[in-house]
Amino acid sequence: MSVRIDREDLLRRYERRLGLLVPAPIDLLRPLPIFSGVPEKARDKVIEKVRKYLHVVDFASGDEVLREGDYSDSAYFIIEGVVEVLAPGSGGSAGGVVKPQVRGGAHDVPAAQRPNARPAAANMIGRGSTNSTVVLSAFPAAYVPGQRLLLEAGEVFGEIGALSRYAVSATVRAESPLQLLQIRLPALRMLMASSKEFKKFLDTRYRTRALGNHLRAVSLFAPLEDATIEELKNAAELLSFEPGQIVVQEGTPADGFLLVRGGYVKVCVRAGEADLAVTYLRKGDYAGEAALLVDELWPFTLQALEHVEIVKLPVDRVRAILEKQPDLGDQLWNDMLARLKARGAVTRDPVSAEYVQMAMETGLIHGESVLLIDLSTCTRCDECVRGCADAHGGQPKFIREGTKYRNWLIPTACYQCTDPTCMMDCPTGAISREVGTLEVTINEPTCIGCSNCAGRCPWGNIIMVESGEKRPDGKPVELATKCDLCLTRPQGPACVQMCPHGSAVRISFKDIQVVTNTLK
Amino acid sequence: MRTSSALRPKHPRNLYATLVVSALFVIIYLVAAYIGPWSPKKGWGLGSGFLATALFLFEMAYPWRRPRARPLFTAKNWIQAHVYLGALAFVAVLVHSDFSLPRGPMGWGLLAFSFWTTASGLAGVFLQKWIPTTLTESLRVEALYERIPELVASRLAEADALMTGTSDVLSRFYRTEARPLLEKVNPSWSYLLDIRGGRDRALEPFRRISQFIDTAEKQKVDDLIAIFIEKVELDAHYSLQGVLRRWLVWHVPPAALLMALVAIHIAGWMLF
Numbered sequence: 001m002s003v004r005i006d007r008e009d010l011l012r013r014y015e016r017r018l019g020l021l022v023p024a025p026i027d028l029l030r031p032l033p034i035f036s037g038v039p040e041k042a043r044d045k046v047i048e049k050v051r052k053y054l055h056v057v058d059f060a061s062g063d064e065v066l067r068e069g070d071y072s073d074s075a076y077f078i079i080e081g082v083v084e085v086l087a088p089g090s091g092g093s094a095g096g097v098v099k100p101q102v103r104g105g106a107h108d109v110p111a112a113q114r115p116n117a118r119p120a121a122a123n124m125i126g127r128g129s130t131n132s133t134v135v136l137s138a139f140p141a142a143y144v145p146g147q148r149l150l151l152e153a154g155e156v157f158g159e160i161g162a163l164s165r166y167a168v169s170a171t172v173r174a175e176s177p178l179q180l181l182q183i184r185l186p187a188l189r190m191l192m193a194s195s196k197e198f199k200k201f202l203d204t205r206y207r208t209r210a211l212g213n214h215l216r217a218v219s220l221f222a223p224l225e226d227a228t229i230e231e232l233k234n235a236a237e238l239l240s241f242e243p244g245q246i247v248v249q250e251g252t253p254a255d256g257f258l259l260v261r262g263g264y265v266k267v268c269v270r271a272g273e274a275d276l277a278v279t280y281l282r283k284g285d286y287a288g289e290a291a292l293l294v295d296e297l298w299p300f301t302l303q304a305l306e307h308v309e310i311v312k313l314p315v316d317r318v319r320a321i322l323e324k325q326p327d328l329g330d331q332l333w334n335d336m337l338a339r340l341k342a343r344g345a346v347t348r349d350p351v352s353a354e355y356v357q358m359a360m361e362t363g364l365i366h367g368e369s370v371l372l373i374d375l376s377t378c379t380r381c382d383e384c385v386r387g388c389a390d391a392h393g394g395q396p397k398f399i400r401e402g403t404k405y406r407n408w409l410i411p412t413a414c415y416q417c418t419d420p421t422c423m424m425d426c427p428t429g430a431i432s433r434e435v436g437t438l439e440v441t442i443n444e445p446t447c448i449g450c451s452n453c454a455g456r457c458p459w460g461n462i463i464m465v466e467s468g469e470k471r472p473d474g475k476p477v478e479l480a481t482k483c484d485l486c487l488t489r490p491q492g493p494a495c496v497q498m499c500p501h502g503s504a505v506r507i508s509f510k511d512i513q514v515v516t517n518t519l520k
Numbered sequence: 521m522r523t524s525s526a527l528r529p530k531h532p533r534n535l536y537a538t539l540v541v542s543a544l545f546v547i548i549y550l551v552a553a554y555i556g557p558w559s560p561k562k563g564w565g566l567g568s569g570f571l572a573t574a575l576f577l578f579e580m581a582y583p584w585r586r587p588r589a590r591p592l593f594t595a596k597n598w599i600q601a602h603v604y605l606g607a608l609a610f611v612a613v614l615v616h617s618d619f620s621l622p623r624g625p626m627g628w629g630l631l632a633f634s635f636w637t638t639a640s641g642l643a644g645v646f647l648q649k650w651i652p653t654t655l656t657e658s659l660r661v662e663a664l665y666e667r668i669p670e671l672v673a674s675r676l677a678e679a680d681a682l683m684t685g686t687s688d689v690l691s692r693f694y695r696t697e698a699r700p701l702l703e704k705v706n707p708s709w710s711y712l713l714d715i716r717g718g719r720d721r722a723l724e725p726f727r728r729i730s731q732f733i734d735t736a737e738k739q740k741v742d743d744l745i746a747i748f749i750e751k752v753e754l755d756a757h758y759s760l761q762g763v764l765r766r767w768l769v770w771h772v773p774p775a776a777l778l779m780a781l782v783a784i785h786i787a788g789w790m791l792f
Contacts, residue, residue, distance in 0.1 A: 375656040379648045380665060380761050383586075383595060390587035401664055407656045489588075497589055500599040501648070502530075 008472065011448040014427045024054040024181060032181065033154065034077055037197025046194045053187035059174040066158055066172040069435045071423040073185045075159035078151060081178035085149040085157070086171040150175060159202055160210050162188060164262035164283065164309055165419040167435060189307065192240065203238045211236060211311065218259060218284055220328055228321055237312040241304035250301040254291030256312040260284065263308035264365055267300045269343050275301065276346045277356040278339070279512045280365055282418065289332040289339075291315055292322065299343060305360060342512075355516050358405055359509055363459055367415030367509045368438050369485060371398065371495060372518070376407040378503040387498030388486075395465065397483045398495065408519060413495075414461045414483040416440055418510075422453035422462055422482075431480070439485040447479045454480055526650035531600060538604040542611045549615045558618045561789070568616040572634075573782055575609035580779060603645055610638040630785060633778035640771040647767055651760045658715045661753040665761040668754050669705055675751045676702045682743055690737055693729045698744060702751050707759040715756050722752065 029035065029047050038046045056079065059065060065083060066072055151157055151172075161168045162185050183191070192199040211233045215221045221229065237256070241247055247258070250270055265281040278300060281287060290296035292315055322329045346353045359365045373384070388396040398413035420440045423431050430446040431453050433439065442453070444467075454462040462482045469477040486493045496504045507518050529535040545568065552564040559565045578601075585598040592598045613634045622628050655662075663671055679702055683694045701722070710717060726745050730738055 375662060376653045377649070378652055379764050380652070381764070387587065387595075401667075404660075404662045409662060491588065491593070494587070497593070498586065498595045500585075500595040502594075502596045503652075 007445070007448055007477075010428050010446065011450075011471075014448055014450060022055070023051045024056045026051065028056065028079075029054065029181075032077065032079075034156070034181075034183070034191065034198060035195070037195035037201075038191075042194065046190070050187040050190045053184040053190075055182045055184075057180050057182050059178040059180065061174055061176050061178075063174045063178075064171060065174060065178075065180065066161075066168045066170075067429060068168055068171045070168045070429065070432065071165065071420055072158055072161055072168055073421075073424040075162050075183045075188055076157055076172075077181040077183060078153050078155050078157075079179040079181055080153055081180075082153075082175040083151050083155075083157070083178060084173050084175045085151060086173060087149070156202075156205075159183075159188060160206055163202070163206075164210075166262070166283075167433075189240075206238065207233055207236065214259075214261060214311070218286065220286065220331060223325070223327075224321065228324075232313055232317060232321075235314050235317045237314075239310040239312055241308040241310065243304055243306045245304045245308075247302035247304055247308065247310060248287075248298045248300075250299065251297050254288055254296065254298045255315060257286065257288040257292060257315060257318045258302070259286045259311040259313065261309040261311050264305040264360075265308055265310075266303045266305050266360060267339075268303065269300055269346060271347050271350060274350070276350055276353040277360065278342050278346050278353065279356060280305065280360060282365070282510070288315070289336040292318055293329070293332055293336060299340065305365075352516060352520070355519050356512055359512070359515060362403060362405070362410065364410070364415065364509045366417040366419070367507075368418055369416040369493075369506045370509060371411055371413040371483070371493075372505050372507060373400070373409040373411060373499075374407060374503040374505070375404070375409050377501045378409070378499075379501060381500065383498045383500055384495040384504050387494035388483075390498075391486045391489050391494040395481065397481055398461075399463070406519070412459075412461055412463070414440065414457075415459065415509075416483075416485065422457045425452040425456055426450075427452065439487055440482070441484045441487055442480050442482060444479060449478045449480065451478070451480065453482075457482075525653070526646055530649075534600050534604050538608055541608060545608075545611050545615050549619070553618075560616050560618065565616060565618070568612045572609050572612035572616055573786065575605050575612060576779060576782060579606050579609065579775070603641065606638060606641050610634055626781070626785060626788070629781050630778070633774055633781060637771065637775045637778050640767075640774065644767050644771055647763060651764055654715050655757060655760055659753045659756060661750055661757065663754055663757050665758065665765070668758045668761075672702070672705050672751055672754055675747050675754070679744060679747045682740055682747070686737060686740060687733060690729065690733050690740070693725070694744070697725050698748065701748065705758050706755050707762060708755065709759070711756045711759040712763060715760070719749070719752060723748070 026044070026047055029051065030043070035043055035047060059081075065076060068086070157172060158168070160166065192202060212229050215224075215229050215232055221232070224232075238261075239247075241263075247265060248254070250268075260281045260283050262283050265285075265287075267278045267280060267287070268275040269278055270276075281302070287300070287302060290299055322332070364370055382400065385396045385398070385400055388398060398411055400409070400411050402409055402411040402413075404410075416438045417440070420431075420433060423433065423440065426432075427450060428446045428448055430443045430448070432441060432443065449464065449467075451464050454460075454464055462480050464478040465481045467477045467479045471477055483493075491497050493506060496506055505518065507514055509515055548564060549558070549568075552558060560569055582598065582602050585592070585595050589595050589598060592601060613631070617627070617631065622631050676699070679694070679699070683691060686694070723745060726741060726748065730741050733741065
């Protein structure tokens, strides 16, 4: 299918939309129910504080507000109009019609029809599929397949994905002319902190719509019966932590089984005067098996590395489940032994904690496929860069320059993050990741060069490159470019394959053992 | 890095296989020479000549690894095959020539270029293992070769800014002694012998000037020393990365000449 896309038109529409994206007026915000739980006295102050993160946005009928599989940092409150939530898997573009739009109205060329369709992942170096992309369906339990799900004025949507940084579970489309209040993540968090009612409202929605799926996504609870999951859902406590906040302290009584819902948690152990990092937990990971199995005190300190959302399950409930399902106990014993072993290894050899610490400090913990170059064997021949350029029409997608850690170079190349923040603010949906794959890719024809993704990438791994085209005003068109793991190369990333000395490797920072073994 | 580490093979299995096959060549040669007179023009002698030619042709195919590294899947496999089959080709040449000194200029040319190409290739392997480790273990700075002049210029600008408005003594020292050292990249072969050699001696004037300035300016001298050390490390990178890029001059043109001689040799054998 040939796709004709008018980049200039997209850019004009985006700039027009950007011009309208001003903080919402106080008079409009004050009567909204999302502020009703904020104490009367503090309401104006809170509104003033969060206002810069609140925008009133309009959509035409048929525009896409959210697209399944994307990442979003916003929740939406419907001020006026109706949206339709499309059932997961039904896709956003009706009838296969390619309709590039400024979002709402994400550009959507179906994956298989893109010029760079992804070949099968078999026999590739450093590429493959991932099970880290968790899409939690936030569909109401009462939803009947085939039925249309419409949300009307006063409803909120998108908050679960935004708070937990899960991929958007369903495409949301304007059913009629629509006015929404876009609530960006900082505002969402501030509102939750200032209004118990709002937090309770969001927690209840998470508990009823997503927690069951979340529990099911954890291997430990996957085989449980619906009734047991329901029981856990009702008993769960939902906790939020600020960056740096201690979640649990080593040596204190362990009163809960903790499940990470969003964010990263550092696991450390006290050794003399220092805290040694043992590992880190990410969404879907859990802690507290020692309390369950042997009634131990917390053997570690858990500390939030960023905004962290935790689901705390009462020990006695989980213990009751274990009695009924001894297999789960075996898995927990294995986990506990592995963690105690890691703890022992770190206390015996504190230097090994350095790798974990480095991974946390540099942000590599987010990486699903991080390019590392062993400088002690690299002859600086640039074959990796040439290989990359050969695979991308002469334009390399990474720079062999970056942070040096011991004998390793961490080049300026996309880490293919578990939760790609670069995908959160793309006005045309040009940057995307297919659910279940590693590679975050940029669809060049629909990139308008707004540089939102480049600005969003905390590691500066997206580069703006002149495309050779000129805008009507004579300025050069700069488009975002980044490593796509050589999507079209059946052999996988060229940088690794073309390194004559095996110095270039790609590793996932999900498994700290792999990281330690590679780096040491 | 110890020299012995650089001599250690990355994949011992490939080395052992090459040694075994080489030993097999020699055994075949000894047996054949024992049974009857050895001739490079027939039988095993001719066969070893063909083998050496085939291996040389494969060696010349090394640039074909790009862009897809077919059929050996990775460039690493290609270079391993290039190194070990190259060594094997030289053994085949020796077997072909009956392990005796050649007669005539063509024979000498072939042997000399075969030896030189093999030896320069193995020297390159040594350098490619020794230099990266030395750079990584001994230097804190890492830089792209092409960007080093630019980085040196930025260090100079940084130093100029740092020394603006300093006392006469320090300003004069900077102008006359320090700045000339920072002005341009100074590559040197001496880095090949000792990558950090001479650094203490070069820093001596910086330490000496510290005695003649007040405490407030001492920090500036410390910063200047840090800039100077970075610049010296950039020089070392430029020198050694330059060696890594230029050693091929000693390997590739002689290899091309060798192939030309081989072509003439084969043509001569076929025609006459």
